[in-house]
Amino acid sequence: MLDTLRRIIQEVNAAKNLDAALAIIVKRIQRAMATHVCSVYLFDQATQTYVLMATEGLNPKFVGHLRLAISEGIVGKVAARAEPINLEDASSHPAYYFVSGSGEELYHSFLGVPIIHQRKVLGVLVVQQQQQRRFDEGEEAFLVTLSAQLAGVIAHAEATGGLTVSNSEPVRRDAKFDGVAGAPGVAMGIAVVVAPPADLDGVPDQEAGDIELELHRFQSALDQVRHDIRVVGRSLAKRLKGEEQALFDVYLRMLDDNALAGEVVELINQGQWAPGALRQVVQAHVQQFSLMDDPYLRERATDIKDLGRRVLARLQEDIPDICQIFPHNTILVAEEITPAMLGEVPTDRLSGLVSVLGSGNSHAAILARSMGIPTVMGVVDLPATRIHGKQLILDGYAGRVFANPSAELASHYAEILREETRLTKGLESLRDKPSRTLDGYDMPLWVNTGLVADVALALERGAQGVGLYRSEVPFMIKDFFPSEQEQIDSYRRHLQPFAPNWVTMRTLDIGGDKALPYFPIAEENPSLGWRGIRVTLDHPEIFLVQVRAMLLASEGLDNLRIMLPMISNVMEIDEAMALIDQAFAELTDEGHQLIQPEVGVMIEVPAAVYQIRAIARRVDFVSVGSNDLTQYLLAVDRNNPRVAGLYHHFHPAVLQALQFVVDEAHKEDVAVGICGEMAGDPAGALLLMAMGYDSLSMSSNNLPRVKSAIRGVTLEDTRAWLLEVTQMDSPLCIQERLDVLLRDAGLSRLIRPRNTEMAVKVID
Ligand code: PEP
Numbered sequence: 001m002l003d004t005l006r007r008i009i010q011e012v013n014a015a016k017n018l019d020a021a022l023a024i025i026v027k028r029i030q031r032a033m034a035t036h037v038c039s040v041y042l043f044d045q046a047t048q049t050y051v052l053m054a055t056e057g058l059n060p061k062f063v064g065h066l067r068l069a070i071s072e073g074i075v076g077k078v079a080a081r082a083e084p085i086n087l088e089d090a091s092s093h094p095a096y097y098f099v100s101g102s103g104e105e106l107y108h109s110f111l112g113v114p115i116i117h118q119r120k121v122l123g124v125l126v127v128q129q130q131q132q133r134r135f136d137e138g139e140e141a142f143l144v145t146l147s148a149q150l151a152g153v154i155a156h157a158e159a160t161g162g163l164t165v166s167n168s169e170p171v172r173r174d175a176k177f178d179g180v181a182g183a184p185g186v187a188m189g190i191a192v193v194v195a196p197p198a199d200l201d202g203v204p205d206q207e208a209g210d211i212e213l214e215l216h217r218f219q220s221a222l223d224q225v226r227h228d229i230r231v232v233g234r235s236l237a238k239r240l241k242g243e244e245q246a247l248f249d250v251y252l253r254m255l256d257d258n259a260l261a262g263e264v265v266e267l268i269n270q271g272q273w274a275p276g277a278l279r280q281v282v283q284a285h286v287q288q289f290s291l292m293d294d295p296y297l298r299e300r301a302t303d304i305k306d307l308g309r310r311v312l313a314r315l316q317e318d319i320p321d322i323c324q325i326f327p328h329n330t331i332l333v334a335e336e337i338t339p340a341m342l343g344e345v346p347t348d349r350l351s352g353l354v355s356v357l358g359s360g361n362s363h364a365a366i367l368a369r370s371m372g373i374p375t376v377m378g379v380v381d382l383p384a385t386r387i388h389g390k391q392l393i394l395d396g397y398a399g400r401v402f403a404n405p406s407a408e409l410a411s412h413y414a415e416i417l418r419e420e421t422r423l424t425k426g427l428e429s430l431r432d433k434p435s436r437t438l439d440g441y442d443m444p445l446w447v448n449t450g451l452v453a454d455v456a457l458a459l460e461r462g463a464q465g466v467g468l469y470r471s472e473v474p475f476m477i478k479d480f481f482p483s484e485q486e487q488i489d490s491y492r493r494h495l496q497p498f499a500p501n502w503v504t505m506r507t508l509d510i511g512g513d514k515a516l517p518y519f520p521i522a523e524e525n526p527s528l529g530w531r532g533i534r535v536t537l538d539h540p541e542i543f544l545v546q547v548r549a550m551l552l553a554s555e556g557l558d559n560l561r562i563m564l565p566m567i568s569n570v571m572e573i574d575e576a577m578a579l580i581d582q583a584f585a586e587l588t589d590e591g592h593q594l595i596q597p598e599v600g601v602m603i604e605v606p607a608a609v610y611q612i613r614a615i616a617r618r619v620d621f622v623s624v625g626s627n628d629l630t631q632y633l634l635a636v637d638r639n640n641p642r643v644a645g646l647y648h649h650f651h652p653a654v655l656q657a658l659q660f661v662v663d664e665a666h667k668e669d670v671a672v673g674i675c676g677e678m679a680g681d682p683a684g685a686l687l688l689m690a691m692g693y694d695s696l697s698m699s700s701n702n703l704p705r706v707k708s709a710i711r712g713v714t715l716e717d718t719r720a721w722l723l724e725v726t727q728m729d730s731p732l733c734i735q736e737r738l739d740v741l742l743r744d745a746g747l748s749r750l751i752r753p754r755n756t757e758m759a760v761k762v763i764d
């Protein structure tokens with residue numbers, strides 16, 4: 001049964017559109033369960049009815065016409081109750097609703113299960129049989145399992161339904177895709193889909209600009225791959241037996257004109273660019289092979305994928321001119337946006353980012369916020385490969401993307417853009433004003449940096465220091481570990497402009513969702529695995545070079561603070577301190593004039609919260625990493641869009657931990673900062689100030705808004721707010737209450753320029 005289930009899902013997954021997917025579903029289920037009827041009803045938003053979308057067994061003329069109101073008929077009941085109904089004789093059920101001509105009168109037994117995606121009932125899957133009998137437990141379990149798995153596919157197919165591949169086909173206006181807010185702001189522009197090199201599945205469909213050129217590119221890529229395979233075959237000739245050697249011939253034959261190559265050429269001739277044609281052909285073949293019963297033939301899917309990747313890699317070698325790839329107002333779209341991708345687009349052309357995977361707390365989103373690029377993450381239903389070149393509107397406040405926007409929607413968002421510009425202009429005047437409350441309390445505001453570009457922006461915004469320099473960022477955009485000299489140069493570029501103010505440099509924090517392309521870490525559970533200080537203590541050669549580079553870069557400036565990430569016990573601090581002392585001693589022995597840097601740790605693991613006194617006694621400062629602390633306290637993966645709704649800085653458990661850390665660290669006379677995203681949220685910043693945090697570190701883009709909030713309140717007021725919200729037990733109620741308090745204090749402009757969601761609902 002498991003095998004049948006797997007195949008149905010695979011086949012449905014490969015369907016071209018929603019209608020094809022539904023036709024496969026009813027056909028395959030009817031066959032697998034040997035029922036007389038299988039039908040699928042989907043909810044239609046416009047008419048608020050459940051519509052018969054596909055059937056095997058009922059009168060096909062009713063497809064698209066048979067509509068049941070909410071709670072009407074047994075189908076409506078299944079949907080309203082959101083649970084299966086299994087009946088021996090449907091006609092004797094009080095909700096039975098007979099539609100003459102449907103052919104239903106022939107069938108007695110009825111099993112209907114709801115199709116539910118992300119808590120929403122999308123529709124109902126029904127099987128029926130002539131005999132009067134109850135479907136057994138196994139059958140019910142099979143249909144429930146299948147429905148749960150198909151829900152995601154159906155939701156995806158429904159969402160993509162409005163998109164078309166060719167620009168000449170009619171398009172649906174305002175196709176909407178929900179994701180998670182990544183970085184605030186609105187962007188309007190053209191989708192440019194990028195994929196990591198040789199990632200065949202991520203290649204977008206695109207119309208061929210010049211068919212002859214695409215054919216030529218494909219042909220030469222093909223020749224090169226044929227050549228590569230022959231070379232490999234020859235070099236292994238002595239070590240392989242005859243039949244193994246023959247595999248290379250099989251490989252070569254797969255590329256023949258009457259096999260893969262011929263089909264790719266045909267698609268190019270129809271107007272598809274070479275990489276897109278290659279992807280379509282390879283995916284279709286892989287699909288066919290993986291459905292085969294014979295395990296040998298099933299394995300051929302792997303060969304075809306491999307060949308596809310090889311040809312693609314060759315095709316990607318002759319990348320066209322960068323200006324052609326990235327038009328003005330580029331909205332970069334990828335299965336997973338990586339920091340390296342951000343670096344590839346000229347900043348003056350980049351308007352927005354859309355990532356199918358990841359959430360608002362992924363590092364790509366954090367970087368985007370620091371660069372001020374509106375971003376939507378976790379748009380899981382976005383058909384990334386089919387959206388290249390399309391007009392998009394990206395709403396980074398509500399976490400939404402619209403394709404093919406109507407003139408009405410475009411003018412609505414253009415107005416929001418104008419409002420944003422007005423707000424930013426208004427905040428510019430705050431640059432030289434103190435970060436002081438109305439009752440005279442000074443709250444130091446620092447910045448988080450990583451890219452060199454962050455430095456100028458931070459200074460422009462009037463930052464008083466760097467609370468977090470993410471040293472892994474320059475490591476991420478390289479092809480190998482940077483040398484000591486490269487690191488010195490890059491650290492100096494951060495330390496110098498801020499001197500004499502502090503620059504807090506965090507040692508390499510890789511692992512989790514921060515991968516180095518040249519140092520892959522593949523783990524089942526990366527957030528709980530080898531990351532941060534755990535990696536660098538296991539590789540003292542990497543740690544020592546980095547610390548030496550930081551120390552050398554600070555020579556004569558004396559404004560370096562070193563910070564250790566992901567500390568979960570005091571031994572890690574002791575070991576890291578010993579290595580820092582070693583590097584310091586080596587350099588002073590070499591004659592460098594250095595002063596001992598302050599060393600601190602990040603409090604971002606619950607264990608560190610409870611050991612805060614012991615930790616504080618060992619260090620010069622601590623800084624709370626509320627992004628990870630929230631993830632670990634709430635057991636919510638910060639990168640997973642499915643649970644993004646559960647990730648909340650204002651969760652009472654998080655607020656209690658934050659208060660505990662500041663109180664306990666102060667008992668040891670140690671300064672406590674915070675450098676998680678919460679500090680950049682005006683309401684969060686005010687609560688942290690009230691808790692007693694000594695400095696708040698945030699992305700430069702958020703600094704003016706936070707400063708404006710601080711200047712608009714008294715410390716006394718915020719202490720009262722804190723007292724009030726810490727009595728509350730739901731994060732959403734706390735968030736709502738804080739919004740009201742900000743509004744009452746005359747700070748509603750800082751929440752967002754306008755409630756975009758409300759406005760969009762009206763347009764819907
Ligand atoms: C944090 O975890 O809050 C933090 C600032 O570090 P990062 O987001 O880089 O993990």
Ligand code: MG
Nearest residue numbers: 604625627628
């Ligand atoms: Mg962290």
